[in-house]
Amino acid sequence: MIASVAFQRFKALRNAQLVLGPFNLVIGPNGSGKTSLIEALLRLRLLAKLPLRSVVAETERTLEGPEITFRFSPPFDGLEARLSCVSDQVCDLLQVAPRPKGEGSNDWPGLRSRVLRIRGYVLDHHAIAAPAVAKEGAELNASAGNLAAVLATRQAHHPAAFDRLVADFTRIAPEFTEIGTELGEDGRVRFRLRLKEEDTWIEPDNVSQGTLYLLAMITLAHDPDPPSIVCIEEIDRGIHPRMLREVRDVLYRLSYPAAFGETRTPVQLIATTHSPYLLDLFCEHPEEVVISAKHGATATFSRLTDRPDITEMLAESPLGDMWYSGVLGGVPENE
Amino acid sequence: MNVALLSESPADEAALRLLVEAVLQRPIRRIEPALRARGWPNVAQVLPAILRHLHFNTDAHALVVVVDADDSVVHAADHDRPGYFHPRCRMCQLRAVFRQTTKKLPAARGRERVLRGVGVAVPAIEAWYLAGRDPEVTELAWTEGQQRGRLPYTRAQLKYRVYGTDRPTLPHEIDCALREIRRHHGDVRRIEHDHPGFASLARDLRGWFPGPVAFEGQSGKVPVTDIKI
Numbered sequence: 001m002i003a004s005v006a007f008q009r010f011k012a013l014r015n016a017q018l019v020l021g022p023f024n025l026v027i028g029p030n031g032s033g034k035t036s037l038i039e040a041l042l043r044l045r046l047l048a049k050l051p052l053r054s055v056v057a058e059t060e061r062t063l064e065g066p067e068i069t070f071r072f073s074p075p076f077d078g079l080e081a082r083l084s085c086v087s088d089q090v091c092d093l094l095q096v097a098p099r100p101k102g103e104g105s106n107d108w109p110g111l112r113s114r115v116l117r118i119r120g121y122v123l124d125h126h127a128i129a130a131p132a133v134a135k136e137g138a139e140l141n142a143s144a145g146n147l148a149a150v151l152a153t154r155q156a157h158h159p160a161a162f163d164r165l166v167a168d169f170t171r172i173a174p175e176f177t178e179i180g181t182e183l184g185e186d187g188r189v190r191f192r193l194r195l196k197e198e199d200t201w202i203e204p205d206n207v208s209q210g211t212l213y214l215l216a217m218i219t220l221a222h223d224p225d226p227p228s229i230v231c232i233e234e235i236d237r238g239i240h241p242r243m244l245r246e247v248r249d250v251l252y253r254l255s256y257p258a259a260f261g262e263t264r265t266p267v268q269l270i271a272t273t274h275s276p277y278l279l280d281l282f283c284e285h286p287e288e289v290v291i292s293a294k295h296g297a298t299a300t301f302s303r304l305t306d307r308p309d310i311t312e313m314l315a316e317s318p319l320g321d322m323w324y325s326g327v328l329g330g331v332p333e334n335e
Numbered sequence: 336m337n338v339a340l341l342s343e344s345p346a347d348e349a350a351l352r353l354l355v356e357a358v359l360q361r362p363i364r365r366i367e368p369a370l371r372a373r374g375w376p377n378v379a380q381v382l383p384a385i386l387r388h389l390h391f392n393t394d395a396h397a398l399v400v401v402v403d404a405d406d407s408v409v410h411a412a413d414h415d416r417p418g419y420f421h422p423r424c425r426m427c428q429l430r431a432v433f434r435q436t437t438k439k440l441p442a443a444r445g446r447e448r449v450l451r452g453v454g455v456a457v458p459a460i461e462a463w464y465l466a467g468r469d470p471e472v473t474e475l476a477w478t479e480g481q482q483r484g485r486l487p488y489t490r491a492q493l494k495y496r497v498y499g500t501d502r503p504t505l506p507h508e509i510d511c512a513l514r515e516i517r518r519h520h521g522d523v524r525r526i527e528h529d530h531p532g533f534a535s536l537a538r539d540l541r542g543w544f545p546g547p548v549a550f551e552g553q554s555g556k557v558p559v560t561d562i563k564i
């Protein structure tokens with residue numbers, strides 16, 4: 001949906017551009033702009049909630065402030081969205097302008113409805129394990145802290161989708177056979193997992209972090225009405241290296257529904273990782289890997305496939321080893 | 336027969352197990368936990384430690400390793416001459432690691448050494464899966480393509496032909512791999528014929544049993560005498 005983002009003076013992204021694909025795995029050292037990229041998308045959503053302001057004269061804008069320009073893929077490639085500042089260093093002005101070419105130049109309402117469906121996640125296993133207010137289960141929130149409510153809602157309103165979710169989860173985590181939800185008198189929902197071996201139920205606070213993150217991601221991947229864009233940080237967190245293939249595939253389900261026999265609109269995905277083992281799994285699709293690099297106080301983005309020698313490089317070593325070695329960039333400058 | 340399988344994924348492992356059982360004409364008991372490597376050159380790097388572990392700490396009779404050739408030099412008959420090994424051929428390299436590692440280990444657990452089974456899929460294991468289905472996919476076609484400087488197909492194309500997508504899920508990958516191998520009904524001569532990198536593995540496996548080779552192909556299942564190793 002978002003075709004490209006260009007940054008000017010936005011935190012460490014002094015002058016950086018990035019073309020986005022359906023699935024984007026961003027790797028790089030801490031502070032190299034991975035989170036800033038996600039912040040920019042969430043800020044676009046935030047400002048899109050407000051009524052659009054008419055074009056503001058340059059004299060009214062703080063020209064030395066940050067500016068972020070978004071371009072979109074068809075059917076919205078006829079529009080450009082720009083975040084800039086009126087008064088301070090925080091991007092608080094959204095302007096949408098037609099581009100000389102492309103579709104949908106007068107369809108800001110259509111694009112806006114998609115922009116409002118951008119979601120960012122930083123999963124929190126404590127929150128995931130906690131009971132959730134039953135009526136807040138329409139969609140997963142940023143920490144997945146309402147997972148119990150989402151599971152209960154899914155089970156009640158989309159039983160087939162719930163069954164697919166459970167089937168996928170119990171296949172990937174075969175120590176469990178069932179996901180149960182229970183509404184308490186306090187109006188909160190709790191979920192629990194049935195253990196295969198002892199045939200007993202286990203509470204989520206006794207389930208490993210990685211398993212809870214996996215369940216949250218699977219719940220997202222089987223959402224019958226998923227977000228337009230999913231930004232998710234540290235997708236490898238808490239997950240055994242041998243299980244990372246499943247994590248990748250769970251998220252691929254969102255971005256490439258046709259490959260999974262699904263017909264819904266693809267979800268654009270922006271994920272970050274620090275795992276070389278996860279990166280290994282992208283050797284056949286290096287175009288999905290974005291490297292964020294930091295030089296002094298300045299961060300930039302590049303695609304792995306921007307390198308002319310990437311085919312030869314991939315023939316030599318696992319991608320993760322190459323990244324760790326430094327030859328791909330995206331490593332800390334000083335240790 | 337206790338066999339350890341070293342592979343890159345659960346899909347490769349499931350396929351490999353079927354292939355090994357087809358060649359041996361008997362079920363194997365797989366050594367747990369499943370062994371994994373992260374592709375080349377990681378397989379060769381981790382192999383000495385794996386051999387040492389299997390030798391001293393397990394009741395493995397044998398280790399089977401299969402790697403993809405990718406764009407490396409394909410093993411050829413002239414690599415087999417005594418004392419020679421091609422430094423950029425993965426078959427030669429893996430055999431050398433086996434040789435060098437096992438000769439240093441003293442006998443343990445009632446056996447001299449863990450037996451070797453090495454195969455190289457050219458250019459990837461999906462080529463083996465396509466044997467008998469896609470006649471243009473052979474090791475010869477690949478090596479001729481390498482010599483001409485124009486490869487007949489890419490690894491990505493092979494994967495697409497097997498899985499019908501370039502992003503198969505693991506269960507789909509396993510289903511497709513097993514379906515293709517079961518197509519041969521336990522007679523793997525076609526794969527051996529089209530893929531010398533598989534034939535080498537089959538020869539290794541049959542060499543585990545002393546005496547005349549008991550395998551006689553499809554004319555009749557010749558039972559392999561149970562051999563105590």
Ligand SMILES: [Zn+2]
Nearest residue numbers: 410414424427
């Ligand atoms: Zn060789």
